[in-house]
Every structure is written in C-alpha cells, then in structure tokens.
Amino acid sequence: MISSMNFTDRVTELSQAKQSVLVLGVDPQLDSPQAPGVPTDYSLNRFCSEIIEACADQVVAVKFQLAFFEARGLDGMRALAEAMAFTRRLDLPVIADAKRGDIGSTSAAYAEAFLGRGNFASDAMTINPYLGADAIAPFLPYVESGRGLFVLVKTSNPSSGDFQDLPAPHRPLWELVAEQVHKWGEPFVGEAGLSSVGAVIGATYPAHAERARILMPRALILVPGYGAQGASAADALAAASDAPAPGVVVNASRAIMYAYRNDTSRKPPEAARRAAQAMRAELALALAQREG
Amino acid sequence: MISSMNFTDRVTELSQAKQSVLVLGVDPQLDSPQAPGVPTDYSLNRFCSEIIEACADQVVAVKFQLAFFEARGLDGMRALAEAMAFTRRLDLPVIADAKRGDIGSTSAAYAEAFLGRGNFASDAMTINPYLGADAIAPFLPYVESGRGLFVLVKTSNPSSGDFQDLPAPHRPLWELVAEQVHKWGEPFVGEAGLSSVGAVIGATYPAHAERARILMPRALILVPGYGAQGASAADALAAASDAPAPGVVVNASRAIMYAYRNDTSRKPPEAARRAAQAMRAELALALAQREG
Numbered sequence: 001m002i003s004s005m006n007f008t009d010r011v012t013e014l015s016q017a018k019q020s021v022l023v024l025g026v027d028p029q030l031d032s033p034q035a036p037g038v039p040t041d042y043s044l045n046r047f048c049s050e051i052i053e054a055c056a057d058q059v060v061a062v063k064f065q066l067a068f069f070e071a072r073g074l075d076g077m078r079a080l081a082e083a084m085a086f087t088r089r090l091d092l093p094v095i096a097d098a099k100r101g102d103i104g105s106t107s108a109a110y111a112e113a114f115l116g117r118g119n120f121a122s123d124a125m126t127i128n129p130y131l132g133a134d135a136i137a138p139f140l141p142y143v144e145s146g147r148g149l150f151v152l153v154k155t156s157n158p159s160s161g162d163f164q165d166l167p168a169p170h171r172p173l174w175e176l177v178a179e180q181v182h183k184w185g186e187p188f189v190g191e192a193g194l195s196s197v198g199a200v201i202g203a204t205y206p207a208h209a210e211r212a213r214i215l216m217p218r219a220l221i222l223v224p225g226y227g228a229q230g231a232s233a234a235d236a237l238a239a240a241s242d243a244p245a246p247g248v249v250v251n252a253s254r255a256i257m258y259a260y261r262n263d264t265s266r267k268p269p270e271a272a273r274r275a276a277q278a279m280r281a282e283l284a285l286a287l288a289q290r291e292g
Numbered sequence: 293m294i295s296s297m298n299f300t301d302r303v304t305e306l307s308q309a310k311q312s313v314l315v316l317g318v319d320p321q322l323d324s325p326q327a328p329g330v331p332t333d334y335s336l337n338r339f340c341s342e343i344i345e346a347c348a349d350q351v352v353a354v355k356f357q358l359a360f361f362e363a364r365g366l367d368g369m370r371a372l373a374e375a376m377a378f379t380r381r382l383d384l385p386v387i388a389d390a391k392r393g394d395i396g397s398t399s400a401a402y403a404e405a406f407l408g409r410g411n412f413a414s415d416a417m418t419i420n421p422y423l424g425a426d427a428i429a430p431f432l433p434y435v436e437s438g439r440g441l442f443v444l445v446k447t448s449n450p451s452s453g454d455f456q457d458l459p460a461p462h463r464p465l466w467e468l469v470a471e472q473v474h475k476w477g478e479p480f481v482g483e484a485g486l487s488s489v490g491a492v493i494g495a496t497y498p499a500h501a502e503r504a505r506i507l508m509p510r511a512l513i514l515v516p517g518y519g520a521q522g523a524s525a526a527d528a529l530a531a532a533s534d535a536p537a538p539g540v541v542v543n544a545s546r547a548i549m550y551a552y553r554n555d556t557s558r559k560p561p562e563a564a565r566r567a568a569q570a571m572r573a574e575l576a577l578a579l580a581q582r583e584g
Contacts, residue, residue, distance in 0.1 A: 030401055067394060067401035073411030077369045099394055101420070102359060103449040103516075109322055109359035119365030128393070130422040131447050132454030155423050157395040162424030163469065169461035177455065224395075 006190035007124050007148030008198070008220045010093060012245040014060040020280045021237075021246060021287065023095065023222070024055045025253025026083060027065040028072075037068075039260065039268050044072065047268065048083040051257055052090065054269035058276040061123070062087045063095040063222075063251050081119040093123040095222070099152060101128035101135045108138035115142035124148030126200055126222070129177050136184060140197075143188050148196040148220065151181045153212060156202025156225030174208065178215040185219055192245045194220045203231030203250065206238035213239045213247075221248045227255030227279065233286035246287055252279050298482035299416050299440030300490070300512045302385060304537040306352040312572045313529075313538060313579065315387065315514070316347045317545025318375060319357040320364075329360075331552065331560050336364065339560065340375040343549055344382065346561035350568040353415070354379045355387040355514075355543050373411040385415040387514070391444060393420035393427045400430035407434035416440030418492055418514070421469050428476060432489075435480050440488040440512065443473045445504060448494025448517030466500065470507040477511055484537045486512045495523030495542065498530035505531045505539075513540045519547030519571065525578035538579055544571050 015021055026048055029037040038047045052062055069080035087094050100110040112118070114125040127139060129151050139149055154164055154174045164174040178199065185197030195218040201209045203225035212221065226236040233250075240246040252275075259275035260268040307313055318340055321329040330339045344354055356376060361368035379386050392402040399419075404410070406417040419431060421443050431441055446456055446466045456466040470491065477489030487510040493501045495517035504513065518528040525542075532538040544567075551567035552560040 027398070029397070030404055065394075065398055065401075067392070067398045067405060070405035070412065071401040071408070071410065073405075074366075074369060074373055077366060081366055099420070100359070100391070102357075102391055103447065103521075105321075106319070106357055106359045109357075109363040112322060113359060113362035113365075116363070118363065120362065128391070128420050128422055130420055130444060130455060131449055132451030132456070134449050134451035135447075152422060155395065155427075157423055157426050159424030159426035162472070163422060163460075163465060164424070166460040166465065166468065168455075168458040168465060173455060173458065173460060173465065176458065180454070229395075 006146055007093065007196040008194040009190040009192050011060050011220065011249060012192040012194065015245065015249070018057065018060060019284050020058060020060055021249050021283050022059045022276060022280045023061045023063050023249045023251040024052065024059040024256055024276065025063045025065060025097070025251045026052065027253040027257060028068045029254070029258070030068070030071055035261065042268070044076065044079045045082055048079060049086045050269040051272045052083065052087055054273040055256060055276040056090045056092060058273070058280045059092065060249055061093040061095050063097050065097045065253065084120065084122065095150070096120060096122035096125040099126050099128045101131050103131065104134045104138055107135045111139045111142050115139065115147040124150060126150045126152065128152050129180070133180070140184065143196045148198060150198045150200045150222040151177065153178050153181060153199040154201045154205055154208045156204045156229055160202060160205070175211070175215060178212055181219060182216045185216070189218050194218055194245060194247050196220070198222060200224065201239055203236035204229055206235040209238035213241055217241070219247065223248055223250045226250050227252035233282045236283065237286050237290060240287060240290060242291065250283055255279070298438055299385065299488040300486040301482040301484050303352050303512065303541060304484040304486065307537065307541070310349065310352060311576050312350060312352055313541050313575050314351045314568060314572045315353045315355050315541045315543040316344065316351040316548055316568065317355045317357060317543045318344065319545040319549065320360045321546070321550070322360070322363055327553065334560065336368065336371045337374055340371060341378045342561040343564045344375065344379055346565040347548060347568040348382045348384060350565070350572045351384065352541055353385040353387050355389050357389045357545065376412065376414065387442070388412060388414035388417040391418050391420045393423050395423065396426045396430055399427045403431045403434050407431065407439040416442060418442045418444065420444050421472070425472070432476065435488045440490060442490045442492045442514040443469065445470050445473060445491040446493045446497055446500045448496045448521055452494060452497070467503070467507060470504055473511060474508045477508070481510050486510055486537060486539050488512070490514060492516065493531055495528035496521055498527040501530035505533055509533070511539065515540055515542045518542050519544035525574045528575065529578050529582060532579060532582060534583065542575055547571070
C-alpha cells in the first residue's frame with residue numbers, strides 16, 4: 001500500500017529520523033562495450049533489490065529512472081514493478097522519475113500510471129512543464145490524496161540553459177516556471193510547512209538553486225547532479241532552507257549503484273552501502289555547516 | 293524488423309500511395325464511470341489490433357500514446373508491445389508518442405527503449421525539448437540509421453501558450469525551439485526533401501502552424517488536435533507545404549477508436565474504419581483545395 005500521509009511530511013519525518021537528505025537513484029545503466037549495466041552474476045531484479053536493501057537506512061526515498069527500465073523492454077518493466085514493490089515493503093517512499101507531461105486527458109493517464117494503484121504506483125513522480133497548466137492539472141488530485149510531484153524547473157544537464165535560461169522576456173523562463181510551481185503548490189502545504197508540489201533543481205546550478213528557494217519558499221526540491229554529475233554537497237544544498245526542514249532531498253544514482261567499480265574489493269551492495277553512508281554523512285555535515 | 297529506410301521518405305511514399313496524411317492514434321482510454329476504455333467483450337489486445345487492422349489501408353502510420361498503456365501496468369505494456377509488433381507486420385510505421393527527454397545518459401536509454409531493438413521499438417517517437425540540446429543529442433544517431441523524431445514545438449492543448457508563447461525575449465519560445473529543430477534536422481533530409489527530425493504542432497493553432505512551416509521548411513510535422521480536440525481539416529493542414537510532399541501527417545485518436553460510441557449500429561472496427569475513411573478523404577480534399 002502507498003501511504004496516504006502527505007508526501008512531504010513523510011519525507012521530512014524520515015529525513016529527521018535518519019538525519020539524511022539522500023535519495024537513492026536506481027538507474028541500471030545500459031550494457032556498453034566498457035561495462036555491463038548489471039554486474040556479472042546478477043539479474044536486474046537482484047541488482048536493484050540488493051542495492052536498495054543495502055542503502056535503505058541511509059536514504060529518505062528511492063527514485064527510479066524509468067528510461068533504464070523501458071530500455072530493457074518488458075523484462076525491464078517487470079523488474080521495475082518488482083523493485084518498486086520491494087521498496088514499499090521497506091517503508092521507503094518511491095519516486096518515479098518519469099518526467100511525463102502531455103495534454104490533459106493524457107496527463108490524467110500518466111497520473112494514474114504513476115500515482116494511482118497499478119504496477120508502477122509511486123509516492124511521487126517528476127513531471128515536465130513545457131505543455132503548461134492544463135497538462136499539470138490532472139496530477140493535482142493525486143497530490144490532494146497524499147502523493148508528491150516534482151516539476152522540472154532547472155535541470156542539471158549542461159544544455160539546460162538553452163531554453164530554461166532564456167529571458168522570457170524580463171526574467172528567465174525557469175523562474176516563471178518556478179513561480180507557477182509555487183502557485184500550484186500553495187493548496188498542498190503540509191504540517192512541516194512544505195508543499196507536495198515540489199521542483200527539480202540541478203545541483204550543478206547552485207546560484208539558480210538559491211534563487212529558486214526565494215521563488216518557491218514552500219517547495220520540496222529534488223536535487224539531481226550530486227555525485228556522478230560532479231556537483232559538491234554544498235552545491236547540492238544551495239536551495240536548503242532553515243528550520244523546521246531543509247526542504248531539499250539530494251539524489252545520487254550512479255555514484256551509489258556503481259560504487260563497486262571503484263571499490264573492487266567489495267560486492268555491489270556493500271560498495272553501494274558505503275558510498276551511501278559517506279554521501280549521507282557528507283550532506284548532513286554540509287547542512288549543519290550551512291545552519292551554523 | 294523496423295525499416296532502415298529514411299523515416300520521412302517511407303512516410304512520404306506511403307502518403308502518396310494511399311493518398312492519405314492520416315495517422316491512427318491508438319489511445320485506449322481509461323475506464324470511467326461514463327464508459328469503459330475498452331469495449332465490452334473486447335480485450336485491450338483485441339481492441340487495439342482490430343482497430344489497427346481495420347484502418348491499415350487508410351493511414352500512413354500508427355501512433356501509440358504510451359500513457360494509456362502505462363496506466364494499465366504490466367498488462368498494458370504487454371499489450372503495447374504486441375500492438376506495436378502487429379502494426380509492423382502490417383508494414384505500417386510505428387510512432388511512440390512518449391514525449392520523453394532527460395539528461396544525456398538518460399535520453400540515451402529512452403532512445404534505446406523506443407528507437408532501438410527491444411519490445412517497444414518504434415520507427416519514430418515524440419520528444420520534449422525543455423532540457424535543451426544535450427537531451428536531444430542521444431536520439432540523433434538513431435535518426436542517422438533511419439528512425440524519426442517529432443520534437444514538441446507548439447502543442448495542441450489550451451494551456452500550451454503558458455510557456456511556449458512567452459516572448460523569449462523578442463520572439464515566442466516555441467519559435468526558438470522550432471529554429472533549433474530546423475538546425476538539428478539539417479543533416480537528416482531524405483530524398484523527399486524532408487528531415488526525419490520533425491516537430492509536433494497542434495492543429496488547434498493554425499497561425500502558429502503557418503509560421504512553423506517558415507521556420508522549419510524541411511520538417512515533417514505531426515499534427516495532433518484534429519477530430520476530438522476540435523480542429524478542422526483546414527486547420528490541421530495549415531503547415532502543409534507544396535510539392536513534392538505536404539510534409540504534414542495528421543493524427544486522430546479518439547475520433548477513430550471510439551467512433552462506435554456515436555455509430556452504434558457498427559462494431560468498433562467497422563465504425564473506426566468508416567471514421568478513418570471519412571477523415572482520410574476530408575484531409576485529402578482539404579489538401580487538394582489548398583494546392584488548387
């Protein structure tokens with residue numbers, strides 16, 4: 001069962017209990033000539049579930065990047081459904097990193113797919129704002145019943161400025177998206193003071209993140225780009241706010257799942273656990289230093 | 293097997309042979325209190341395959357809206373894979389209406405998922421430009437080997453102007469996206485003079501469509517919004533260019549699949565076929581009148 005507790009309240013509670021803002025990203029890479037996406041002797045299922053179990057007490061949620069499961073076809077989708085169910089049994093929130101968004105009737109189907117009750121049911125999902133308000137609206141009733149959204153505002157990739165940073169006309173496009181996210185989220189502020197309509201702001205753009213916090217004072221911000229994409233813990237926390245809750249959760253995917261490639265004396269789950277422990281601690285320290 | 297022929301050349305050839313610019317959209321709606329998404333006595337598989345077969349000689353491609361399959365979980369994904377395979381056996385191009393787009397390594401996985409060789413392999417797919425150039429780049433090698441892309445430029449929904457029409461700063465955002473689509477597509481112009489890096493322009497915005505054609509003279513434009521969303525055939529063809537090929541394909545989904553709800557003396561496939569025949573003819577006439 002998916003929790004009916006307000007999503008941000010649940011994340012905040014887990015964050016305080018575990019002293020963690022870390023999210024485990026499950027991104028089983030494609031097989032390449034350099035390295036297989038799933039370690040030798042592992043099935044995709046076992047790789048995902050052992051990594052999740054090993055990191056469970058270090059993280060506040062598990063984020064699944066849909067692309068890497070879709071790329072493996074029906075076997076991948078079955079593995080996704082199983083890994084999501086496994087995560088729920090560990091009492092961890094599931095985030096579907098789906099970046100969906102379409103005309104209203106289609107967005108309603110995406111919302112049902114990822115925030116409803118089916119095989120891919122999650123506690124929260126990422127959505128793309130390019131289609132505007134009526135593409136977002138069908139997701140909001142699910143927020144009303146406890147789910148969370150993370151709207152792409154400023155993404156972590158090098159080209160994110162191509163359109164997101166355009167002056168539109170007086171301020172960058174992403175700032176206008178951020179203002180809309182704040183408005184969409186106002187009815188959904190929980191007990192911790194945060195809205196379950198959150199945003200994605202890449203750790204690779206800390207100046208944007210500081211400004212984002214001003215534009216979206218209540219948003220729970222999901223931060224990709226820490227770890228494999230090169231951003232520091234301080235960069236990843238640039239949007240953190242003060243008490244009662246930092247309002248930021250920081251994802252790391254490859255740096256945890258593939259830690260065994262640089263930590264060759266350990267098996268994948270053990271290497272992942274050590275990487276997650278180190279990142280959790282590094283983020284907690286950076287957060288304490290910010291507040292201090 | 294997916295054809296290795298240039299995507300737009302294949303569509304153009306089918307368009308000339310069938311005197312059609314119609315695309316069948318397969319959008320099996322969610323069950324609602326008003327009506328079931330799949331007709332009584334039909335399975336999802338049978339509903340999709342009978343509609344596709346009944347309309348096959350009227351259309352130039354079949355577009356699958358992923359959301360409606362994802363909303364049905366693993367059963368839906370299996371039905372999607374089967375319906376896509378069935379479509380290929382009828383020698384019709386498959387378009388995955390996925391609207392994906394993410395950071396580079398993730399876009400690479402989406403490209404493999406929908407333009408590669410797996411269960412969801414398609415001839416073309418729709419992608420979302422909000423993340424910028426490096427999120428598009430991983431799709432381009434697949435275009436090199438014969439696949440097609442439709443980049444969301446101006447979508448058909450009522451709120452599409454929220455961000456797409458913002459002055460950014462001197463011209464609307466969507467026009468800047470259109471210019472990029474033109475640049476991304478330049479290396480992939482086929483024998484018919486059209487690029488396999490195409491665009492989505494909603495039929496509900498014909499003035500935008502006329503301007504889009506100027507900005508993207510070579511793009512194959514996929515036009516949603518004709519039929520159930522209320523745009524006329526003339527509106528749907530506003531981006532059509534002259535010889536040798538109109539460079540436009542027009543999607544209709546609900547108006548074909550659910551024609552049986554208004555044509556109650558016929559079974560779903562027969563009602564769909566009649567609706568597709570009427571739309572094909574209406575579009576062909578409107579195209580001839582434009583050229584005349």
